[in-house]
Structure formats: structure tokens, C-alpha cells
Amino acid sequence: MTGTLNIDIQKTKKSRVSEQDINDVPFGKCFSDHMFVAEYADGKWTKAQIMPYEDVPMSYGTSVFHYGQAIFEGMKAYKNEQGEVSLFRPLENFKRFNISAQRMAMPDVPEELFMAGLMDLIRLDSAWVPASETGSLYIRPFMISTDEAIGVKISDSYKFVIITCPAGKYYSDPIRVLVETNFYRAVKGGVGYVKAAGNYGRSLYPTKLAQQKGYQQVIWTDSETSSYFEESGTMNVMFVIGDKLLTPAVSDTILDGVTRKSVLALARDWGMTVEERKVSIKEVFEAIDKGNLKEVFGCGTAATIAHIVGIGYNGKDYDLPPVADRKFSTKVDETLRNIRKGKAEDKFNWMMKVM
Template sequence: MITSSVPIRIEKVKHSRLSSVNVNEVPFGKVFTDHMFIADYKNGEWCDFRIIPYQRVEISYAMSALHYGQAIFEGLKAYRQDNGDVVVFRARDNWKRLNKSAVRMAMPELPEEVFMQGLMELLKLDKEWTPTSENGSLYIRPFMIATEEAIGVKISDEYQFVIIAAPAGAYYKEPIKVLIQNTFYRSVKGGIGYVKAAGNYGRSLYPAKLAQDKGYRQILWTDAETGRYIEEAGTMNVMFVKNDVIITPELSETLLAGITRDSIIKLAKEKNIPVEERKVPIEEILKGIEEGSVTEAFGVGTAATVAHITAIGYEGRDYVLPPVEKRRYSTSLEKELRDIRKGRIPDNFQWLMKVEDAV
């Protein structure tokens, strides 16, 4: 239950675009719902909370975020359950992580009631945009940007927090091949790899393009200190199954603490599946694939949920994993997480929050 304590001004669209959109068939991140939530930060406080029709906005080309990178975001999803209800998954965890990013990027923290009430009021208006398909969801993008109109390297005095949403299907329609990257690095110690700052994603695009030019869908990032240890898979956390144990890189200042990662670990432990969070050497995984002890590899993240990895490329060679249909752990955990979201099995961890009807 959310206590209404934030005065939100609501301006509804005169005519919804929903009737002209097949929400079960739209490409990821291209079509947006009717409304958006906005809050401003001025004179040291958050103010002017509003939901307005989704629209393009005018900006100043001197806006601080465009020049000095004070931009952070989150990603979460709402799901249509089998009984027709719409639920949002682990939203408070996204609020906590947003504030962790804000602190590191010298941006103002956002009160919980602003995040949660803004989100739920927006979803009340736009929940009918949530797909009904098995792998469909409403992808929700909260973000904060520095908006002060000024050139000069300094902490901005003004910000905007915005939530937009888009119906989405499967992020990866097929299992993926990944290429181990130990020339370019996603993050370094003392850096911002553990937060969702826009710059982390900008720096990944060129190495990702090089991998895609070679026929790989994503990158397996390694640590910048030695280049020997696996850290993440593209924009996801990564997991392996070796001798019936789930192995995943331990969290550190260079890894994002993924909410899907945490969910999979909790579900595995509930089922008494051993989980090891530790350093994961490249050689261990590749040798394990060769010998047959490493039988599964998969990325986990909000956009993809679970992305099955079919092959890992390294130094001109592909290390091929068993077919997805023969995998025991990633497929069963993926199904269990989907069944929780769809309301088919109990939500023992209380991860879901129901979206009420708009008045």
C-alpha cells in the first residue's frame, strides 16, 4: 500500500493511441504509452509533480547533462497476469538503486514516495498498454538528468526525473553468441561500473559493434585489472552452471547489482540449488565447456530476463555449449520467475505490486 503524500497534477490525453497499436507486436523500446511522469528539482527540493501526455520536449543545448554526463536511469517491468491483473516487479529495489546511482553521480536522491506514487499513478492510467503475450511486458524507464542551462564543469543545480513506458516483447528472440572482450573494458576500480549511469552504456557501444561485425550478439566483459576474470554479459549479469552449481561473478564496485540476478539467486537457493558468487576465470569456463562440466551459460537482466548463451568466442575459436532444450537450471528458473510474474504460482518473496484501476 502506498500512502498518497505527493500532489501530482494529472493531464490526461484527449484521445488514446492504444487502439492503433498492437501491443503484442511492437519492437522493443520504439512505441511509448500515452502518458509520462515528470518531477523537477529546483532550489534544493523536488517539486512540480505531474503526469502529462507523452510528448517531445524542448531543451537547451547548454543543458548540463548533454555536456558533463549527469544522467542515470533504471529499467523495470509490469506484467499482465493470467487473471487480467497488471503487476509491477520489485519496483522499490529500482528506487533504491536509482538513489545509489544518484549519490555516485552527485545528483539529488529521490524520495521513495515520489518514485513509487509517480510510477503507480502513471501505470494506473496506462496499464492497458501491458501486453497479454506470454513473453510480453510493459517496460518502464525511470531516469534523471541534469537540466541546468550552463556551460562549465560543475554539479548541476537543477534536475528532472521522468518515467516513460513502452510495451515490449522478448528482447532476444533467439539464444545468443557472445565474444570475450579483454581489450576494451566496461568498468574500472574507483569508477562508476556499479551504478546505472548513461556513460557506462555509451562506452560499450564501439566494442559491441566490433563483436557484432564478427557475428556475435554481445560481449562478455572482463575485469580491467587483469583481463582474466569474467564480469558481465553485454548489458546483463552473467551466470554459468558447472557440475550442477550456479556460478556468477561476485558483486564489486565494477559490477552492477542486477535485480534479475538477485531474483534468480534467491529462487535457486529456495530450490536448494547451490550458488557460488565469486571470481570467474575465463580459463575455468572455457576448459569446463571443453570437458563437459560447464553445461549452461546465460545472461540475466530486466530487458532480457534470461538470455541463453549458445557459444562463447575467444581468440578466434567458438566454445559451444549444449542446446537450450537440454538445459536443466536456467530454463527451470526462467519458467519459475515467469510463472510468479504471471500469477501462476505464489509470490513467496512479495516481489509484485498490483496496479489498481484509475478513477
């Protein structure tokens, strides 16, 4: 796309928004009226348009189905009590999208295209943003390779698409996790630091095995030594030991989460000592033994904070402090929710108003 951006907007003839209670729909299954689509061909982005949500007829030979050039983002729009709609740190998702694109040999999406497509789409579908206390509109930008050809090579053509779905009462029950030392989510030199679709496919089998043993999620460890914590499921992981907040430093095996960044910024703002470094299994279990481990939680866009109340390692299960005693993660969860809903001061300028 060169010069000024021209997005063609075709509105749906009949909105489906009143057909369900958007404050109470199952997550991820109900898509809003419109979608944004742009196509990449001959070295440039073209055909930027917003159109009614529809299925795509595609050739079974389309390269994405075979070689996995597919990346995505996950972010949310929120509605405050005045009915205004805002996005939470969307430029962070935009930047990470292009980091993913680069690693997967896909074209960059220009900021103007990403942001204008996103803002126009959310404005048009603002009636789909739940107004409930914990509600939001989940936004899924993604890019796929679209060459119709079998044969491993970088595709010449792509589609960049944004779809959205209401997330009514998103809340995560406290979870029990299994420390995974046989399967790895990410390896040195791999793609763990980006949101490539294949990262999620490979995580399903180990997660299924953990669930069969009664855990909700796994905590991934490093593939070289199996001695350091990396992430939990599709969340960054944090530990409060004594009065310090510890989290694995971002690396090529750890996603640079937007929620992670925000939690760390709040913790530092509140005067807490924060350490971003390798966090060993050994030190965490020593802290459990000494009674110094106060809180363990996962953080990410979907749930914000997921309290981890039990951890399995080497055939033994350990109970962690109850949620009621967790001052830091409870405060951080509430503060982030309040900032997003316009009920607390946005001193870091994280919210971007859509309308």
C-alpha cells in the same frame, strides 16, 4: 517535495492505445499515452505531474548533453489473466536509482515521489500493459541534469521522468559472445555498479566490433587482469558447472541486477549450491574441456534469460551445450515468467499490485 505528495494529473484527450497492436510493437519505439515528470530546483523536488507524453524543448547548452549527469532504471509491469497489473520488485529499482544518483552527484529521489509517480502512471496507462504470454510494459525512470550552462560542475537543477513502452513478444534468441580483453565496460573506482548513461555509450564500439566478427554480444572481463568474467552486454552472467551455479560477485564494476538476485534466490530455494565470487576465464575453459560446463546465460530485465550457446576467446570458438539440455536456466526462466504472470506462487512477495 515536502509534506504530502501532490501529483497533478492531466489526462490525454485522446488515447493512442488502439492505434497499434501493443502485443506486437517493436520494442522501445512506441511510448504510452502519459509520462511522469518532477523537477528539482533550490534543493527540493517540485512540480510532480503526470501529463500526455510529449517531446521536450531544451537549450543545446543544457548540462546533461555535455557532462553526462544522466541515470536511468529499467523495470516492467505485467498483466495477469484476470487483467490485474503488477510490478516486479520495484523497490529494488528504486533503491538502485538512488545509488546511481549518489554516485553521479545527483539528488536522491524520495521513495514517496518515485513510487507514487510510478503507481499513478501505470494505473492511468494500464491499457498499455500487454496481456500476451510474454508481454509486459517496460518502464524507464530516468534523471537528467538541466542547468542551462556550459562548464563542468554539479548541476543545480534536474528532471526526474518516467516513460513507458509496451514490450510485446520479448524473447531472446540464444546468443554467441566474444570474451573482450581489449576494451572494458567498467573499472575499479568507476561507475560500473550504477546505471549511468555513459556506461552504455562506451560499450557500443566494442560491441560493434564483436558483431562485425559474427558475435551478438561481448562478455566483459576485469580491467586489471582481463582474467575474470564480469557481465555480458547489459546482463549479469551465470555459469552452471557440474551442479553448482556460479556468478561473479557484485562489486564496483558489476551491476547488482534484480534478475540476478531473483535467479540466485530461486536456485538457493531449490537447494542448489550457489557461489558468488570471481569467476575466472581459466576455470570456465577448463570446465568446457572436461565437459563439466552445463549452462551459460545472461540475465536481466529485458530478456529475463539469454542462453549463451557459443563463446569466442583468443581467436577460437567454442560451442556450448544446446538449450534443450539446460534444465536449470529453462526452469528459472519459466518460473520467473509464471510468477510475473500470476501463474505460480509468489512465495518471496516479489510482485507489487498496481490495480
